[in-house]
Amino acid sequence: MNRKNVTSTDVARRAGVSQSTVSMILNKKYNVSFSRETILRVEEAARELGYSMERKQKKPRIQMLGTIFVLCPNLTNPYYFSLLQGIEKTAKKNRYDVFLCNTGRDYGTEEKYLKKIEKLNPSGIIFTFTPSFPELVREISGKIPVILIGEKDAVRGIDMVELNSERMGKILAEHLLKLGHRKVAFLSTPLTQRQSARRARIRGFCRAFEEAGYRESVYVRSLPEEMDVMFQEVDMEYKTGYELASSLVMEIPDITAVAGTNDMVALGIRDALLDRHYRIPEDISVLGCDNLLFSGLRGIDLTTVEHFTPKKGENACEILLKKIEGRKQNRDKSSQGMIYHIEYEPRLILRGSTSYPRQL
Incomplete structure (x- = not known):
């Protein structure tokens, strides 16, 4: 290997650790603790490959x-x-x-x-x-x-x-339970590991129905995980709601309420139901989350959750x-030592897209 082109990634590969671990150890910036064995292994790999942090640090830093x-x-x-x-x-x-x-x-x-x-x-x-x-x-x-x-x-x-997405999901569920809904669905964009907010909303929604004794009548549907990278398309979230709702009502025709993981998904759900001649909310209630500007427009009137x-x-x-x-x-120690955490309590925005379940 040409030593002039050795990178921290090469050192990480040789030492069997991550690139960020190499950077922290060689910079002597231990944001987390490392074992003595790990430190020695990284330093030895750097020496063997001829990698020098001093050489790297000679370059002037842009600001x-x-x-x-x-x-x-x-x-x-x-x-x-x-x-x-x-x-x-x-x-x-x-x-x-x-x-x-x-x-x-x-x-x-x-x-x-x-x-x-x-x-x-x-x-x-x-x-x-x-x-x-x-x-x-x-x-x-x-x-x-x-x-x-x-x-x-x-x-x-x-x-x-x-x-607090779990709380948001619970708010949606509690609203439907109070109205008397028992057979409901939650539709979502892909539930990848990194999409913790989506999974938390579903968890809160399902937990509320479980606590009320109706978990088995909650249907969760989402797109496959591999489709997550497709969400650069302008209408992908809307399409998700539309397509999932279209198949849902064919599969479970006696569903009485459908929630979307966000307002864009909920708007797709709404249009899919209207295109199939369902009345909202008389036949099926629809609700979302985020309280986007156009969710409150006349003719849409979407029940949703506001989280500011x-x-x-x-x-x-x-x-x-x-x-x-x-x-x-120059108050680095105090500014770095204090960790700020701010959380808002979400609240239900009640509009015209939800009502009591239809009589089956």
Whole structure:
């Protein structure tokens, strides 16, 4: 191997550890504890390959001061625009520029952005979703302030504006139970391991029906996991609701209520039912989650759950600015030691798309 081209990835491969572990050990930045054996193995692999952190660190470091990078999984759901609106409003007020990175839910793209952003050394980073590389994000947070808008307890050791998606799912279920619904469905976009919010909403929904003694009458349907990367298409979430609802009513014609994992899915459910001449809510109730702007428009009138999306964006940026200011004032220890966690209590927005179940 040409020693001039040796990278930390090569060292990681030789030592049998992750690239971020190599970086932390050779930089002497132990955000987590490593065994003596692991440290020695990494150092030995670096020596054998001729890899030198000192040589790597000689390059002058770019600094994009006054810049915040925001990572977003897609630009097809208005939910993310609401978050961005809150982030940008606060950033502009404090004279910071915002750069948007759309990962397209692709692991490789996300990792590439993270590594490039780390080299650019901006003032801060905001994740609008749960990162796929939490260990790498924790490493970066030791050098650049990072804030996460994501599922509660999804990543430890990072400042967060938390989503309580399990509570959101429970709110939807409790509303249907109070109305008297017993045979219901929950339709979702793909339930991949990294989509913790989707899985949490379903968990809360099903748990409420289970506690009421009706778990067996809850039907959960989702797209295959491999379709998650297709969600760059503008109408994919809407199509998910439409297609799943279309097949659902053929399979289970006596269903009385259908919930979508978000408002976009719920709108697809609504249109599929209307196209098949079901009345909403007289025949089937429909409800979603996120309280998007057009969910409350006349003619749609969707019952949903509000969890204050723009405000979460504002809070995320405010926390980030506090962390940035702390480092500017050379108060690194206090700013890094304090972990911020903010959570809003979601609430039901009752509209005209839900009612009592039809008599079967």
